[in-house]
Amino acid sequence: MKPLAKAEKLAQVRYEVRGPVLDEAEKIAAAGHKILQLNTGNPAAFGFSAPQEILDLFAEEARKSQAYCPSKGVPEARRAIAAQMAKKGVTGVTEEDIYIGNGASEMITVCMQALLNPGDEMLIPAPDYPLWTAAANLAGGKAVHYLCDEQANWSPDIADIKKKITPRTKGILVINPNNPTGALYSKDVLLEIAQIARKNGLVLFADEIYDHLVMDGKEHMSIASLAPDLFTVTFNGLSKSHVICGYRVGWMALAGNKTGADEFIAGINVLSSMRLCANVPAQRIVPAALANFTETDAMLKPGGRIYEQRKTIVEAVNAIPGLHTTMPDAAFYIFPKIDAKRFNITDDRQFVMDFLKAKHVLLVNGRGFNWLEPDHFRIVYLPPVEELATLSDKLGSFLESYRQ
Numbered sequence: 001m002k003p004l005a006k007a008e009k010l011a012q013v014r015y016e017v018r019g020p021v022l023d024e025a026e027k028i029a030a031a032g033h034k035i036l037q038l039n040t041g042n043p044a045a046f047g048f049s050a051p052q053e054i055l056d057l058f059a060e061e062a063r064k065s066q067a068y069c070p071s072k073g074v075p076e077a078r079r080a081i082a083a084q085m086a087k088k089g090v091t092g093v094t095e096e097d098i099y100i101g102n103g104a105s106e107m108i109t110v111c112m113q114a115l116l117n118p119g120d121e122m123l124i125p126a127p128d129y130p131l132w133t134a135a136a137n138l139a140g141g142k143a144v145h146y147l148c149d150e151q152a153n154w155s156p157d158i159a160d161i162k163k164k165i166t167p168r169t170k171g172i173l174v175i176n177p178n179n180p181t182g183a184l185y186s187k188d189v190l191l192e193i194a195q196i197a198r199k200n201g202l203v204l205f206a207d208e209i210y211d212h213l214v215m216d217g218k219e220h221m222s223i224a225s226l227a228p229d230l231f232t233v234t235f236n237g238l239s240k241s242h243v244i245c246g247y248r249v250g251w252m253a254l255a256g257n258k259t260g261a262d263e264f265i266a267g268i269n270v271l272s273s274m275r276l277c278a279n280v281p282a283q284r285i286v287p288a289a290l291a292n293f294t295e296t297d298a299m300l301k302p303g304g305r306i307y308e309q310r311k312t313i314v315e316a317v318n319a320i321p322g323l324h325t326t327m328p329d330a331a332f333y334i335f336p337k338i339d340a341k342r343f344n345i346t347d348d349r350q351f352v353m354d355f356l357k358a359k360h361v362l363l364v365n366g367r368g369f370n371w372l373e374p375d376h377f378r379i380v381y382l383p384p385v386e387e388l389a390t391l392s393d394k395l396g397s398f399l400e401s402y403r404q
């Protein structure tokens with residue numbers, strides 16, 4: 001056989017969340033050590049469970065779901081998603097505007113493939129959820145990163161977005177609430193981003209997979225609800241809100257003014273058809289899931305697991321000399337800053353690798369989220385508070401002597 005080189009189109013495609021540091025963690029685990037795996041936001045791996053009603057329904061529906069369904073998805077599920085969009089103030093969305101995928105991930109890839117020609121640019125936040133950068137690059141486009149400002153609680157830097165628009169820019173992505181920072185964006189910021197899209201004729205993409213995981217009584221606003229005159233594509237799913245990442249059900253909703261978008265939508269349709277359809281039993285639970293967020297809400301209130309774990313990790317990390325984190329508004333991540341000078345860190349992947357080898361905890365380095373400097377990392381705060389306290393002790397003791 002001829003040597004099998006990696007396809008050239010993958011040259012700019014990276015996904016550190018499950019990258020080389022995970023490979024090392026698997027080797028350590030194979031040698032018999034327990035690894036605390038904090039590389040993915042995977043709540044069920046930490047003892048969270050979906051409502052019993054959802055688990056029972058999935059089992060029941062699996063028996064009835066042997067056939068393919070329409071490429072866009074099961075109609076009842078799409079109707080429930082359209083109704084959910086209306087509840088959030090996004091008007092005019094019908095089941096025809098909904099596309100269900102094997103997770104939002106699949107639809108993100110479909111969208112980038114349908115949108116981008118070589119050299120076309122997508123404005124993506126830094127830090128980002130790295131699938132977006134990878135999917136834009138895989139599609140032959142160019143991910144151009146705009147900064148989110150840690151001093152402003154990780155809000156998008158509007159001036160930086162404006163600076164980075166070029167004649168090749170096709171879309172702006174907002175990840176709200178954000179992974180990895182946990183930030184929730186204000187209405188004013190969303191309006192400003194919408195105005196930039198309006199002025200420059202850009203598509204707005206909104207990844208809102210954490211919209212039901214907001215704490216402290218704050219309210220999530222869909223950017224699509226604030227800009228009905230623009231063409232917006234909103235992504236969501238049940239992975240996080242109903243802690244069923246493994247069921248693989250997510251979607252996108254096209255909304256607003258579709259004038260001029262026919263060809264793009266035709267591209268989405270052909271790509272959706274090519275994969276026949278998404279996992280059917282998981283789609284069938286969507287109407288019941290969207291009617292019930294009670295258990296999700298309970299995790300986010302004082303006394304609830306996510307709320308209490310957030311408090312524990314933020315206090316513990318901020319007590320470690322050389323580390324600082326903002327208080328996240330949503331989701332289950334923090335993105336602490338590490339004083340790179342103090343620890344002489346020039347390679348943040350090396351830092352998480354060294355920590356893994358020394359303490360058997362798997363984290364993801366900031367550059368894995370397309371952050372530019374080697375001075376951040378992400379902690380998934382899904383483990384129970386006792387385990388988070390142990391984690392921060394390990395981090396503190398490791399940093400006492402760590403220098404690169």
Ligand SMILES: Cc1ncc(COP(=O)(O)O)c(C=O)c1O
Pocket residue numbers: 041102103104105106129175178179207209236237238239245248249250
């Ligand atoms: C911001 C963001 N978008 C999308 C996804 C993928 O979600 P899904 O499980 O629906 O593919 C994730 C997963 O962590 C995420 O953090």
